[in-house]
Amino acid sequence: MGRKGLKTKDKHIKNLAKIVGDRSILHHKEDLLAYDCDGFTIHKYLPKAVVFPKDTQEVARLVNYCSDNGLPFLARGAGTGLSGGAIPVNGEVVISLVKMKKLLSVDYENRRAVVEPGFVNLKLTNSISDKGYYYAPDPSSQYCCTIGGNVAENAGGAHCLKYGVTTNHILGLEVVLPNGEIIEIGNNGVPDAPGYDLLGLITGSEGTLGIVTKITVRILKNPEAKQTVLAYFNDVSDGSHAVSDIISAGIVPAALEMMDKTAIEGVEAAAFPVGHPRDIEALLLIEVDGISAGIDEQISQILDVCKNRNVREVKVAQDEAERARWWANRKTGFGAMGAISPDYLVQDGVIPRSRLPEVLNRINQISEESGLRIANIFHAGDGNLHPLVLFDARIPGQTELAIAAGSACLQACADVGGTITGEHGVGIEKREEMRFVFTDEEIQAQTDIREVFNPGNLLNAGKLFPSPGRCAEVKKEIKEAAL
Amino acid sequence: MSTRESDVKERPACTTTNLSNYHWSDPPDENKWADCVHCGMCLESCPTYELTGQEQHSPRGRVHLIKSVAEGKIEVNEQFMDPVFACLDCRACTTACPADVDVGGLIEEARGQIRKAMPLTGYRKTVSNFFLHSLFPHQNRLNTVGGLLKFYQKSGMQKVVRKTGLLKVMPDHLAEMERIMPVLTKPVRQKYKNQNVIKAKGETKHEVSFLTGCVMDVMFSDINDATINVLTRNGNDVVIPQNQTCCGALHVHAGDREMGRKLAKQNIEAFNDAEKIIVNAAGCGCMMKEYAELFREEPEWHEKALAFSAKVEDVSKYLHDTGYEKPQAEINTRITYHDACHLAHGQGVRQEPRNILLDIPGVEMVHMPNADRCCGSAGIYNITNPEMAGAVLESKMENVPDDVEMISMGNPGCMLQMAMGVQKYGRNQKIVHTVQLLDWAYQKEDGLRGQE
Numbered sequence: 057m058g059r060k061g062l063k064t065k066d067k068h069i070k071n072l073a074k075i076v077g078d079r080s081i082l083h084h085k086e087d088l089l090a091y092d093c094d095g096f097t098i099h100k101y102l103p104k105a106v107v108f109p110k111d112t113q114e115v116a117r118l119v120n121y122c123s124d125n126g127l128p129f130l131a132r133g134a135g136t137g138l139s140g141g142a143i144p145v146n147g148e149v150v151i152s153l154v155k156m157k158k159l160l161s162v163d164y165e166n167r168r169a170v171v172e173p174g175f176v177n178l179k180l181t182n183s184i185s186d187k188g189y190y191y192a193p194d195p196s197s198q199y200c201c202t203i204g205g206n207v208a209e210n211a212g213g214a215h216c217l218k219y220g221v222t223t224n225h226i227l228g229l230e231v232v233l234p235n236g237e238i239i240e241i242g243n244n245g246v247p248d249a250p251g252y253d254l255l256g257l258i259t260g261s262e263g264t265l266g267i268v269t270k271i272t273v274r275i276l277k278n279p280e281a282k283q284t285v286l287a288y289f290n291d292v293s294d295g296s297h298a299v300s301d302i303i304s305a306g307i308v309p310a311a312l313e314m315m316d317k318t319a320i321e322g323v324e325a326a327a328f329p330v331g332h333p334r335d336i337e338a339l340l341l342i343e344v345d346g347i348s349a350g351i352d353e354q355i356s357q358i359l360d361v362c363k364n365r366n367v368r369e370v371k372v373a374q375d376e377a378e379r380a381r382w383w384a385n386r387k388t389g390f391g392a393m394g395a396i397s398p399d400y401l402v403q404d405g406v407i408p409r410s411r412l413p414e415v416l417n418r419i420n421q422i423s424e425e426s427g428l429r430i431a432n433i434f435h436a437g438d439g440n441l442h443p444l445v446l447f448d449a450r451i452p453g454q455t456e457l458a459i460a461a462g463s464a465c466l467q468a469c470a471d472v473g474g475t476i477t478g479e480h481g482v483g484i485e486k487r488e489e490m491r492f493v494f495t496d497e498e499i500q501a502q503t504d505i506r507e508v509f510n511p512g513n514l515l516n517a518g519k520l521f522p523s524p525g526r527c528a529e530v531k532k533e534i535k536e537a538a539l
Numbered sequence: 540m541s542t543r544e545s546d547v548k549e550r551p552a553c554t555t556t557n558l559s560n561y562h563w564s565d566p567p568d569e570n571k572w573a574d575c576v577h578c579g580m581c582l583e584s585c586p587t588y589e590l591t592g593q594e595q596h597s598p599r600g601r602v603h604l605i606k607s608v609a610e611g612k613i614e615v616n617e618q619f620m621d622p623v624f625a626c627l628d629c630r631a632c633t634t635a636c637p638a639d640v641d642v643g644g645l646i647e648e649a650r651g652q653i654r655k656a657m658p659l660t661g662y663r664k665t666v667s668n669f670f671l672h673s674l675f676p677h678q679n680r681l682n683t684v685g686g687l688l689k690f691y692q693k694s695g696m697q698k699v700v701r702k703t704g705l706l707k708v709m710p711d712h713l714a715e716m717e718r719i720m721p722v723l724t725k726p727v728r729q730k731y732k733n734q735n736v737i738k739a740k741g742e743t744k745h746e747v748s749f750l751t752g753c754v755m756d757v758m759f760s761d762i763n764d765a766t767i768n769v770l771t772r773n774g775n776d777v778v779i780p781q782n783q784t785c786c787g788a789l790h791v792h793a794g795d796r797e798m799g800r801k802l803a804k805q806n807i808e809a810f811n812d813a814e815k816i817i818v819n820a821a822g823c824g825c826m827m828k829e830y831a832e833l834f835r836e837e838p839e840w841h842e843k844a845l846a847f848s849a850k851v852e853d854v855s856k857y858l859h860d861t862g863y864e865k866p867q868a869e870i871n872t873r874i875t876y877h878d879a880c881h882l883a884h885g886q887g888v889r890q891e892p893r894n895i896l897l898d899i900p901g902v903e904m905v906h907m908p909n910a911d912r913c914c915g916s917a918g919i920y921n922i923t924n925p926e927m928a929g930a931v932l933e934s935k936m937e938n939v940p941d942d943v944e945m946i947s948m949g950n951p952g953c954m955l956q957m958a959m960g961v962q963k964y965g966r967n968q969k970i971v972h973t974v975q976l977l978d979w980a981y982q983k984e985d986g987l988r989g990q991e
Contacts, residue, residue: 082593086618089607090593090600097577108592135594136579154592174592176583199635200582327639391578394638398573450573 068127072107072149075117080108080155091132091150095197096140096485098401098455103144106132108155112230112238112269115151119267120236122149123514130516131267133174133205136197138390138402139483141209141262145518151267153204159183160270168227170272173204180273189275192219195479196387207268210260212479214311214386215343217437219276221479223259228272231258231265234515242272257505262481263516265509279345282310283355284373286382287340287362288333292316295338296412298365299436302342303409305361307354312437313341313386316416319431319444326392328384336368340436341386389433390444397429397446399455403462404480405469409439418468419443426461428454440478441469467492487522558611563655565796565836567648572606574640575599581642584635586913586931587625595622598632598642605649615656623649625927627920628792629913630825630884643885644832650794670919671795675753675785676802682726685757689723715959726756727763728779737767737777744774745861748813750806750827752820753785755951762951765978766819766854772981773863777817782809788826792918796833803830804840807847816847819854819974821950822918825885827851853882855949855973859891866980868987869901874976875943876904877935877957878911879950892949892973899980905940912938916956928956936960945969947976 062070062078073081082088083105092100104127109115122129129149132142144150157174162184169180169191177198180191194213195201201211207229212221219225228242241254258265289295299312315323320332320339332339340362344354355372362370373379393400407415416432419441423430431444443465447458462485466476470492477486490499499521506513506521561567581598582588588597595604601622607613623646632642659667674680728751731737736746747770751763770777787802807830810816818824828851830844852860874896882888889911896902915921915931935957939946946957946968958970 082595084618086604086613086616087593087595087622089613090595090597090603090622092603093577095578106593134579134582136582152592157592197579200579326637327634328637388580388637391576391580391637394574394576394578394640400576 068125068149069105071121072105072118075121076107076109076114080110082106091135091144091152094132094135094140094142095138096143096483097399098459099140099143099145099484101143101145102147103150104147106150106152108152110155112232115153115156115232115267115269116236116238118149118151119232119234119515123235123512126512126514128514128517131173131204131208131263133202133208134176134197134200136201137205137209137483138404138480139209139477139485141481141483141516141519142205143484145484148516153202153267153269156204156269157202162275164189164275167275167277168272169275170228170270171203172270173207173268174202175204177201177203177206180275184275185278188278190278191225191273192216192276193222193225196390198387203271203273204268207259207271208261208263209481210479212435212440214313214383214435216479217312217435218308218310218345223256225274226255226259226271227274228270229255229258229268230270232267232269234266234510234512238269239266260481262483262520264506264520266515279310279347281348281351282343282345282379283351284379284382285340285342285355285358285362285370286373287342287370288336288368289338289340289366290336290368291366292338292416293413294365294367295340296416296436298340298362298367299412300409301361301365302358303437305357307344307357309342309358309437310345311341311343312435314432314434314436315339315341315386315389316432318429318446319389319433322396322431322444323385323389323392326388326395328381328388328392330381330385332385333369341382386433390442393431393444393446398448398450399446399458400431401445401447401458401462402480403441403443403445403465404477404486405441405443405466405474406476406478407439407441407469407472407474409437411472411474412436412439415441415468415472415474419465422461422464422468426457426464428458428461430461430465435478438478439474441465463489482520484519487520490520490522559609560611560614561609561652563652565648565651567605567609567645567652568835569609571641571645572602572609574638575602575606575636576638577603578637580637581632581635581640584631586627586629586631586915586934587927589934590927590930596625598636598640601626602640602642602645605645608649608652615652617657620653620657623653625924627880627913627915627917627927627931629880629917631880631911631913634884634911644829647791647794647796647832650792651796652794654794667793667795671790671793671798675789676798678726678728678753678756678784681753681757682729685723685726688757692722715963723758724760724764726760727751727767728756728781730760730764731767731779732781735778737771737779739771739774739776742774743776745815746776746778747815747817747857748778748780748810750783750786750810750816750818750820750823751779752818752823752951755820755823759951759954759972762819762972762975765972765975766817768978768981769858769863769974770817770854773858773861778813780809780813784809786823786826788822789918791826791833792920800833800840803833803844806830807840807843810847810850813850815857816851817854817857818851819949819972820952821853821879821882821885821888822952824851824853825881828886853886853888853891853949855882855892855895856886856888858974858977859894863895863977864981865898866900866977866984868980868983870899870976870980870983871901872945873903873905873943874945874947875907875940876910876973877907877914877946877948877953879948879953880911880913880917882949883911888949892947895973895977896947899976902976905943907940907946908938910938914953914956914960916950916952918952921956921959932956932960932963936964936966939966939968943968945971945976947971947973949973
């Protein structure tokens with residue numbers, strides 16, 4: 057609980073406290089330290105203050121104050137992002153939305169729900185499951201990440217292969233623009249509104265265009281049936297080929313996940329082990345869902361594909377408990393790396409599925425070249441790789457080595473026609489890697505869009521795009537200066 | 540003023556240096572925080588984060604701050620103390636953590652450093668010294684207090700105090716505690732003072748030693764009686780080593796690791812001959828399973844502590860593992876079960892007590908949502924942080940199903956706290972210890988046999 061009394065001479069802190077109240081602002085260094093990074097821990101910066109608004113009006117007043125006074129600011133949810141989107145690189149005022157955590161309404165008839173941005177992803181499914189509904193996007197951090205953050209990052213998840221990522225489930229948004237104006241977009245969830253797709257633009261804008269304060273999401277009816285398969289392979293490329301074969305067979309699994317040997321070592325050493333054999337090279341976790349008729353046939357097709365690809369062992373979950381154990385093991389996979397390595401850096405490249413074997417080989421090479429272990433836990437079905445570079449920040453030089461190895465993995469993805477992020481966002485982590493996939497002109501076209509919403513660039517500056525230097529933005533600045 | 544990307548200055552990633560601001564022995568263990576990758580999976584498990592929404596009051600935030608002191612970024616001071624001491628030590632984060640980070644251990648070690656850096660002064664020192672040094676470790680003094688409390692209850696003074704409104708001048712949370720004070724009976728350590736072994740009823744299958752607990756034996760001696768009854772009925776000879784003392788959990792929670800070590804050593808010696816050490820208080824059991832943690836710098840005691848801890852078992856798990864007679868008599872009641880943090884998160888004992896309750900004919904179990912969420916008792920947290928404890932209790936009580944007659948659990952601190960919740964929110968549930976219910980079922984069975 058906040059301490060009584062502000063104990064500060066800083067006029068901005070005092071004025072911000074007037075908006076949210078003395079107990080809803082943090083400004084002591086010790087408290088601010090807890091906000092110096094998010095799930096991406098390589099770079100740390102102290103915010104100026106952290107404020108906890110309770111409603112949209114307070115957010116708007118905070119934003120107004122910051123923009124009037126030239127204070128950089130940004131929004132933060134649970135701080136589980138993996139690319140540093142919520143890290144206050146400019147000593148921002150952090151606007152934490154975790155106190156705006158209400159489920160405002162559920163409209164079963166039209167299959168939509170309205171939530172505040174601080175509402176935790178999994179709580180939505182938990183709140184509507186008794187009526188037979190759920191919210192599809194399921195990032196592995198869904199136990200604690202907020203839907204506001206999901207919108208900012210356009211979060212994905214294991215089941216996005218079949219159901220799509222966050223943007224496919226957003227029907228309406230209330231947004232506080234960087235000038236303090238409150239706007240509503242999305243026409244109350246009526247699909248296909250005329251005009252530009254602003255919902256699509258805001259979703260995934262990594263908190264650089266506005267602060268989302270209310271979200272209308274699509275909810276889905278629980279599938280009638282669900283089956284989950286676990287397959288162990290002695291050879292990574294057999295596993296990779298099985299992935300392609302399953303999709304080629306015309307099956308659209310709800311989820312198609314892969315883990316390699318190092319990843320398996322991690323999850324088995326951690327809190328939710330399943331008992332996977334340690335000497336396999338890869339495992340696949342495959343889930344199919346839908347109407348009951350046909351599920352068994354899909355499963356038998358999947359089993360056949362695995363057998364054709366020399367699977368060592370393949371099994372179907374016998375009950376919900378077993379299925380839940382397999383998923384807990386997978387979903388806590390990133391955190392589990394803590395059990396085998398003091399630090400990790402997770403990358404998020406996307407590649408065409410058919411290139412899986414060669415890119416995995418390349419990642420293996422990068423691991424050998426850098427001398428750092430790289431674990432792979434990823435959404436194989438949609439070609440979204442998550443190489444986890446394991447390192448120890450206490451050893452001088454290792455952090456830099458890890459960053460370079462991560463970057464090389466993204467280069468490998470870009471080289472085969474893929475891209476640098478599937479669901480974690482660019483943040484500060486992959487700014488430079490944006491050059492792997494965009495030209496200077498393309499980057500400038502995007503910063504021009506940002507200028508429309510966020511002309512002073514006070515909101516979450518330094519994210520998403522490469523720092524100037526070789527970039528067009530510098531040229532623009534020079535041009536402006538010359539004028 | 541606008542901020543451009545060019546203003547962003549890269550700084551090297553942090554590295555652990557030797558600039559540590561922990562200046563005393565037994566500092567927080569670097570290997571413990573090295574497991575934490577800051578993923579945030581712990582956030583929603585933490586009651587203080589749930590209530591405040593502030594990350595310095597979350598497990599990963601606390602770990603981050605504890606690490607920051609070792610890196611020389613901050614000092615051990617009041618601002619650091621606040622989040623470290625606001626932790627309930629409920630260990631829910633340990634259950635949630637994918638990497639098994641021992642947050643509880645780090646918190647306790649950090650508290651040790653804080654207490655060295657900033658010793659308590661004034662009123663807080665007096666109160667702390669009175670309870671932790673002068674009272675809990677001394678069974679005779681506890682018994683005296685127990686005697687006084689008994690006198691208070693029996694003499695009619697309690698009635699007078701309650702009627703005169705004297706309670707109104709006490710701080711709210713202490714007045715609330717007075718209202719739920721259990722009726723006291725004779726401590727088992729006094730009762731069996733001259734008896735080396737309490738023999739099993741029928742054939743002896745095992746011999747167990749019993750930790751009676753310090754406060755437990757005074758405030759809840761009826762539960763200790765029930766525990767002995769249940770153990771002896773199931774073929775256990777029960778030994779109560781007379782040299783045993785307070786387990787030290789409250790001291791270690793408060794950062795007084797010196798006293799914790801002293802008590803731990805006394806218990807390790809007192810139970811030297813024991814094969815099994817049975818505990819009916821989750822907090823004590825959890826502490827005793829972690830004694831080795833206190834002796835990281837004393838290898839010889841570390842060994843002994845490990846051997847000691849391997850013998851410690853919660854009574855419900857022990858009964859479950861060694862088998863117990865299923866009661867025949869019916870106790871017709873609707874009941875819900877609350878997971879004590881130090882049983883569920885601390886010792887991984889969840890299903891065993893539930894199975895015992897389900898084995899009693901007539902008992903109908905009603906599920907409590909978030910049953911393993913802390914009740915706010917957390918040792919003496921409800922005395923030291925009444926505001927937070929009250930808020931935690933409120934959300935706990937919201938989860939207690941309306942239509943149950945009893946709430947069962949395995950920890951005395953929780954029992955007092957939940958009784959306070961029942962009183963404060965106008966509920967009418969009876970608070971019982973799991974073994975009490977089993978004991979009542981046995982007694983009823985015997986009573987019925989007697990009538991036949």
